[in-house]
Amino acid sequence: xxxxxxxxxxxxxxxxxxxxxxxxxxxxxxxxxxxxxxxxxxxxxxxxxxxxxxxxxxxxxxxxxxxxxxxxxxxxxxxxxxxxxxxxxxxxxxxxxxxxxxxxxxxxxxxxxxxxxxxxxxxxxxxxxxxxxxxxxxxxxxxxxxxxxxxxxxxxxxxxxxxxxxxxxxxxxxxxxxxxxxxxxxxxxxxxxxxxxxxxxxxxxxxxxxxxxxxxxxxxxxxxxxxxxxxxx
Numbered sequence: 001x002x003x004x005x006x007x008x009x010x011x012x013x014x015x016x017x018x019x020x021x022x023x024x025x026x027x028x029x030x031x032x033x034x035x036x037x038x039x040x041x042x043x044x045x046x047x048x049x050x051x052x053x054x055x056x057x058x059x060x061x062x063x064x065x066x067x068x069x070x071x072x073x074x075x076x077x078x079x080x081x082x083x084x085x086x087x088x089x090x091x092x093x094x095x096x097x098x099x100x101x102x103x104x105x106x107x108x109x110x111x112x113x114x115x116x117x118x119x120x121x122x123x124x125x126x127x128x129x130x131x132x133x134x135x136x137x138x139x140x141x142x143x144x145x146x147x148x149x150x151x152x153x154x155x156x157x158x159x160x161x162x163x164x165x166x167x168x169x170x171x172x173x174x175x176x177x178x179x180x181x182x183x184x185x186x187x188x189x190x191x192x193x194x195x196x197x198x199x200x201x202x203x204x205x206x207x208x209x210x211x212x213x214x215x216x217x218x219x220x221x222x223x224x225x226x227x228x229x230x231x232x233x
Contacts (some may be wrong), residue, residue, distance in 0.1 A: 007172040024151035035104035038064040040208065041078075046080075047233055054080045056092070064222060065228070086123060092116040094137075113140045126154075131155045157194075167195040171205075187211045192226070204228040 045057040056079065062072035078092030094114035100106055118135040135151040157170035170193065176186040192206025208224040 008031050025153040028178045036065050036222065037067060038062060038222050040224045040228075042226065042228040044228065044230045044232065046230065052082045054082075055078055058092075063132070063226070067225075069099075071101060073097050076116075086121060088120045088122070090116070090118040090120075092118070106233075107214075110142050112142070114138060128156050134225070150177045150179060151175070152177075153188075165195075167193050169193045183216075185213055192224075194228075200232050202230045204230075227230075 014140060022050065031137075040060065040062050042058070042060045047055045049055055056077065058076040059073075060072075060074045060076075061070065063070050067162070074096035075095060076092055076094040078090060081089045083089060092115075094112075094116055095111045096112045096114075098112070100108045100110065115138040116135055118133060120131050120133040122131045124130070131154075133153040133155070137149045137151065138146060139149055140146040151174060153172055153174035155172035157168050159166065159168045169191075171191045174188040174190075175184055176188070177183070178185045188211070189209045190206050192204055194202060194204040196202040204227070206226045206228070208226055209221060210224070211221040213220065
């Protein structure tokens, strides 16, 4: 009985991996041959203030040109509030700097400030954990007039055990909608897995595909390999 159960888990894991590889392959094959690869390093610090409220600090850096050129850094902080097991709310402040890589301003760093309000419904269905993260961002970039952007990320994940190792494969897709321009200016696909090492530390490895101006040139963008660590203190 145990052997059959282990075999069933392995088959489920194999199916999950094949689906993830197939999904990522579609996006990788659609990428332009001239695209460079980048890397993303994220660290999330979490501190529970009580049973429902958590303080979050989230620095991130990005590299491009085959991960040789450091061009982006962000610092995001705020609070997550767990209404119940099926709903989380958030309020965050975001500051980031991006280096210009073309034109007369090449090498110059521009800055952005954001206020972010979010709500994430969650549900378990057919053995998968689904989340539907919705965010409204009030963005202030350089000296330009501030504007709003809506973001929606659908994510599916499942905890599995393979050869005694527990981890959680996931896949997600996010749409970024510029409310001022009335169009989607970025779509983001991610696939990877997360692994908890202790109650204080977990990490994720993932592949990301950012597609810019998807309404005009679907697939034009950049691919990333990412590493995220989560520290609970």
